[in-house]
Amino acid sequence: MLIRNALVIARPATDKPFFGWVRVRGNRIAALGEGEPPAEVSADATRVIDAKGRILIPGLVNAHAHSHSSLTRGSAEGMTLEPWLKAVIREQSQLTPEQARVSAYATYAEMLLSGTTAVMDMCVIPEVAREVAEAIGIRAVIAPYVADTMSFAPTLDRVEAMLASTARGARVRTWVGMHDLESASDALLQEGAALAREHGVGLHLHCSESKFWTEKTRARTGRSPVEQLEHLGVLFEGTHLAHCVWVNDADQRLMASRGASAAHCPHANLKLGSGISPVVAMRKAGVLVALATDGSKANNRLDMFDVMKFASLLAKGVAHDPTLLQPGEVLAMATATGASVLGIAAGEIVPGSLADLSLIAVDRFHLQPAVPETVVTNLVHAARGSDVDTVIVDGRVVVENGRLTLVDQDEILARHSAVGRELLKLGK
Numbered sequence: 001m002l003i004r005n006a007l008v009i010a011r012p013a014t015d016k017p018f019f020g021w022v023r024v025r026g027n028r029i030a031a032l033g034e035g036e037p038p039a040e041v042s043a044d045a046t047r048v049i050d051a052k053g054r055i056l057i058p059g060l061v062n063a064h065a066h067s068h069s070s071l072t073r074g075s076a077e078g079m080t081l082e083p084w085l086k087a088v089i090r091e092q093s094q095l096t097p098e099q100a101r102v103s104a105y106a107t108y109a110e111m112l113l114s115g116t117t118a119v120m121d122m123c124v125i126p127e128v129a130r131e132v133a134e135a136i137g138i139r140a141v142i143a144p145y146v147a148d149t150m151s152f153a154p155t156l157d158r159v160e161a162m163l164a165s166t167a168r169g170a171r172v173r174t175w176v177g178m179h180d181l182e183s184a185s186d187a188l189l190q191e192g193a194a195l196a197r198e199h200g201v202g203l204h205l206h207c208s209e210s211k212f213w214t215e216k217t218r219a220r221t222g223r224s225p226v227e228q229l230e231h232l233g234v235l236f237e238g239t240h241l242a243h244c245v246w247v248n249d250a251d252q253r254l255m256a257s258r259g260a261s262a263a264h265c266p267h268a269n270l271k272l273g274s275g276i277s278p279v280v281a282m283r284k285a286g287v288l289v290a291l292a293t294d295g296s297k298a299n300n301r302l303d304m305f306d307v308m309k310f311a312s313l314l315a316k317g318v319a320h321d322p323t324l325l326q327p328g329e330v331l332a333m334a335t336a337t338g339a340s341v342l343g344i345a346a347g348e349i350v351p352g353s354l355a356d357l358s359l360i361a362v363d364r365f366h367l368q369p370a371v372p373e374t375v376v377t378n379l380v381h382a383a384r385g386s387d388v389d390t391v392i393v394d395g396r397v398v399v400e401n402g403r404l405t406l407v408d409q410d411e412i413l414a415r416h417s418a419v420g421r422e423l424l425k426l427g428k
Helices: 039-044 081-092 095-112 127-136 155-164 187-197 211-221 226-231 249-257 266-271 278-285 304-319 326-342 376-380 411-425
Strands: 002-008 018-025 028-034 048-050 053-060 060-065 114-119 138-144 172-174 176-178 203-207 237-244 261-264 289-291 357-361 388-393 396-400
Touching: 002 357, 018 039, 053 326, 053 376, 060 095, 060 176, 060 237, 060 261, 060 289, 060 304, 060 326, 081 211, 095 114, 095 127, 095 266, 095 388, 095 396, 095 411, 114 326, 114 388, 127 138, 127 155, 127 172, 155 172, 155 176, 155 187, 187 203, 187 226, 203 226, 211 226, 226 376, 249 278, 261 326, 266 304, 278 289, 278 304, 289 304, 289 326, 304 326, 304 376, 326 376
Parallel strands: 002 048, 002 053, 060 114, 114 138, 138 172, 176 203, 203 237, 237 261, 261 289
Antiparallel strands: 002 018, 018 028, 053 357, 357 388, 388 396
């Protein structure tokens, strides 16, 4: 595949955008350059995408989401995290495999159509999520929602079975997932960490999301959640913590020293009144901080462009400092950092990287002028997922002209709407 005439953002944090071309061979970036491609590159291409009037970026990476939560979006509103969780858990406990399938299709479709090529999916029925991710074409890390206080949650035995059946380097992979430190016992957390180490995969869980849960762990253990993870031997390179709103300086230093990463979910943290994650301080301490939407029930929109803008403006507003989290840094957090955290060789458009790419149409008033000097800022502060035109995952076009290519988009939408309406009626 040859993509030509694009405004290319190859490495958002360091490189100046340029008008040029990118050559894909198989599922990897083979070459790129400014201006017109060499004659031998053009002659060798079996498919050419003329990207004139479009921006080419590394595919966006959503570092924490829940594919089972898209069915009843707009319900359980106006709650803090604790009562909200009770409502969500009650719904999840009754979720059928077919409902989970419909929700996964809707979730992944929304993500792909808005330029997200990879997701960390913490889900309730992981076997179904994996099947759907394979079919729709997204790159996914499935982290099952293990917790010994929830009878409906998947068990570590199921996670181990999925790990055993996942090929190394597959587009859809499995990690060990735990709900959090209070719904998964200390012993279970240790078992999960041991399983992750045994299979050479990461461990994903919610951590320090609200003051209530942070203080609950401290009251039980005498330690902060991060300190408790360290005490249990669960904090290591590959431990990926969602939210991290209530992490103090000592927690941040500990995370950095162990190579643990964070997923910043600004919308969910604001909507549930949980607080604002100290993203700038964590990054300064050396913690890798990726960006995420969380589930649609906690956010209402799975649009990583929206997340980038929120993350950037929150940091500036809290610190009264407009120099913080500049657009190139934020776009890198949503691409290269997210890919690094999930162990994916993507997130930059450089030779050897996986060909996970998104093309954004610029024939929009809010993206003008679309020139190298302004394009990164306008992507972070003005673009929307609806501006995405084409999406490539693993070297394959999965969205073209704003439509999914591997599945029936209209059927997914109709089924999603019908099941959501049914569940809302049952919940009354």
